Amino acid sequence: MEDIEDLLAGNGGVAPGFRLPLTSVGLNPKKKIPIKPKQFLVQDPLQSIKIPGTQSDSEYMAGQLSAYGYTLTDTAEDADLWLINTCTVKSPSQSAMDTIISKGKSAKKPLVVAGCVPQGSRNLKELEGVSIVGVQQIDRVVEVVEETLKGHEVRLLNRRTLPALELPKVRKNKFVEILPINVGCLGACTYCKTKHARGHLGSYTVDSLVRRVKTVISEGVREIWLSSEDTGAYGRDIGVNLPILLNAIIAELPSTGSTMLRVGMTNPPYILEHLEEIAEVLRHPCVYSFLHVPVQSGSDAVLTAMNREYTVKEFRTVVDTLSKLVPGMQIATDIICGFPGETDDDFAVTVELIKQYKFAQVHISQFYPRPGTPAARMKKVPSAVVKKRSRELTAVFESFTPYNGMEGQIERIWITDIATDGTHLVGHTKGYIQVLVDAPESLLGASAMVRITSVGRWSVFGEVIEVLNHASKDKTSNETNAGLEGCSPCSANDEPCACTKEPDPCSCAVECGDSRAGTTISANGMPTGNQNLDEQLIRKRKTIVSERSEKTVPLEQPQAKKSxxxxxxxxxxxxxxxxxxxxxxxxxxxxxxxxxxxxxxxx
Known part of the structure; x- marks a missing residue:
């Protein structure tokens, strides 16, 4: 273990690395001597929002532990070790981490903390007595876990190279590949702590990403989510750009449309010069016509204080251009309420911006000062005012009816998940509108034509009229990846997110509501509560009576009835x-x- 920098705590720090949100895993060896536990638990206290960037790191760590002999478990109490993967974006996330660490210490569990928080704030009092693995060292999580189980306190934080994309991986959803294309960012937002942890931009090469795409398609993946702190900034450190990468990936997607590409969150400054090329990509039949573009405020004065490096006019240019050039384009955005110095007039123009565009997805969060950031030293807006503004904007957003008029439409959807009600399957249209269908689980991973029967505030309901690609008949489907997480939109009271279930990663560019807490690992524990590494965890689906499969249209030819x-x-x-x-x-x-x-x- 020659380059585990601080085998004993307190030997000084190293330069912070880079990473995102939060998770934990539990390990539980069968023998008394904890050398190689056989089972581990993945847990995340703030599961209501999925964060692709975090999920990817969590899946990679779980995959390495599994490959080394650990297995998933569901009992936190039985765990021999908890591995917590953290997010530094917001205070609620770090508070949740603190709670998990406190519980772990009380239960006398060995603890390993990964992610942004230890990387960017390694001297936190809460991290005393626990092992730490940095965001660029997740490929060595097995070493850290084993040393911790032997009673050593390990700190592995030095930045080295990007973790290999080919590391073992346990997908939370076997039909969805979360593919990190770069880490870190180019921005310097005054409210953001993530860059302290994730560092400057570091992009994977086009060739390495294309190779990974080929691999996951051969394994039966039906959706590829490109993930990063800022997708639009991809390649600026290695002499390429996002359109070059997207076109290279599209060339590898099956012509049948069985596998779809979803482009991750991108900030306005980095796609303004590529809008027409991005629009062409989003029009491709194998790419979702959906993009997450944070605005954060409708006031230029506030954007300047945030150091966001764009104006409201430029944000409007992005939205207007993509909406004009891409049929059925859906755009999600983020808003921070109560940023220091935000006046009533600043907030009023933000509300007007949201009213004008009536975005179907808006991630609304209240400002939380992050220690060590410039915004933490700015004069704060009273908390009562911040909460009032958050509630007001949420009420405006929830008054929209974005899916009215879809009844009777015929749409193609890609089905990859099970709804939280345990009855419906979840698919998405090309515009990434969530469609709930009453159909048998055999349709997971399939593409189908549906007729929209009714609409709701967060999703629409449909009936299957034709199955186009059936996953159960695809011999390349990877049966070893288990775990399907139910999905449901979040709602904002005082919670940061007010709408969607699958926002993109929190980042220095996004103070979104993707705050996560930790996850726990145990030798024979499985995730409880909410998770990031929780993204592995399987939500058990209720048994559905056989009548449902009889209702569904053309799936299998019925057997001839006996006379x-x-x-x-x-x-x-x-x-x-x-x-x-x-x-x-x-x-x-x-x-x-x-x-x-x-x-x-x-x-």
């Missing part, structure tokens, strides 16, 4: 067991009668 004569003939065929049972019944009846007669004569 009444055949049925009667089969009933008349008596085998040995039937005869033996009949003889037993007659014998029992005879014994009862004989006993009754005997007792009567005796009396």
């Amino acid at each position: 009444m004569e055949e049925v009667r003939a089969s009933i008349m065929k008596w085998n040995f067991v039937d005869k033996a049972l009949l003889a037993g019944i007659f014998l029992s009846f005879f014994m009862v009668v004989a006993s009754t007669v005997f007792l009567w004569f005796r009396t």
Whole structure:
């Protein structure tokens, strides 16, 4: 373990690395001596929002532990070690981490903390006595876990090279590949702590990403999510750009449209010069016509204070251009309420911006000062005002009816998940509108044509009229990846997110509501509560009665019904067991009668 920098805590720090949100895993060896536990738990206290960037790191760590002999478990109490993967974007996330660490220490569990928080704030009091693995060292999580189980406190934080994309991986959803294309960012937002942890931009090469795409398609993946702190900044450190990467990936997607590409969050400054090229990509039949573009405020004065490096006019240019050039384009955005110095007028123009565009997805969060950031030293807006503004904007957003008028439309959807009600499957249209269908689980991973039957605020309902690509008939489907997480939109009261279930990663560019807490690993524990590494965890689906599969349209040809004569003939065929049972019944009846007669004569 020659380059585990601080085998004993307190030997000084190293330059912070880079990373995102939060998770934990639990390990539990069968032997008393904790050298190689056989099971691990993945847990995340703030599961209501999925963060692709975090999920990817969590899946890679779980994959390495699994490859080394650890297995998923569901009992945190039985865990021998908890591995917590953290996010530094917001205070709620770090608070949740603190709670998990406190519980772990009280339960006398060895702890390993990964992610942004230890990388960017390694001297936190809460991290005393726990092992730490940096965001660029997730490929060495097994070493850290094993040393911790031996009683050593390990700190592995030095930045080295990007983790290999080919590391073992356990997908939370076997049909979805979360593919990190770069880490770190080019921005310097005054409210953001993530860059302290994630560092400057570091991009994977086009060739390495294309190779990974080919691999996951051969494994039966149906959706590829490109993930990063800022997708639009991709390649600026290695002499390429996002359109070059996107076109290279599109060339590898199946012509049948069985696998779809989803482009991750991108900030306005880095796509302004590529808008027409991006629009062309989003029009491609194998790419979702959906993009997450954070605005954060409708006021230029606030954007300047945030150091966001664009104006409201430039944000409008992005939205207007993509909406004009891409049919059915759907755009999600983020808003921070109550940034220091935000006036009533600043907030009013933000509300007007949201009202004008009526975005179907808006991630609304309240400002939280992050220690060590410039914004933490700015004069704060009173918390009561911040909460009032958050509630007001949420009410405006929730008054929209973005899917009205879709009833009766025929849409192609890609089905990859199970709804939280345990009854419906979840698919998405090309515009990434969530469609709930009542269909058998055999349709997971399939593409289908559906008729929209009704609409709701967060999603629409549809009935399957034709199956186009059936996952169960795809021999390349990877059966080793288990775990499907139900999905449901979040709602904002005082929670940061007010709408969607699948926002892109939090980053220095996004103060979104993707705050996560930790996850726990145990030698025979599985995730409980919410998770990031929780993204591995499987939400058990309720058993659905067989009538549902009979309702669904063209799936399998029904078996020919037997004639009444055949049925009667089969009933008349008596085998040995039937005869033996009949003889037993007659014998029992005879014994009862004989006993009754005997007792009567005796009396």
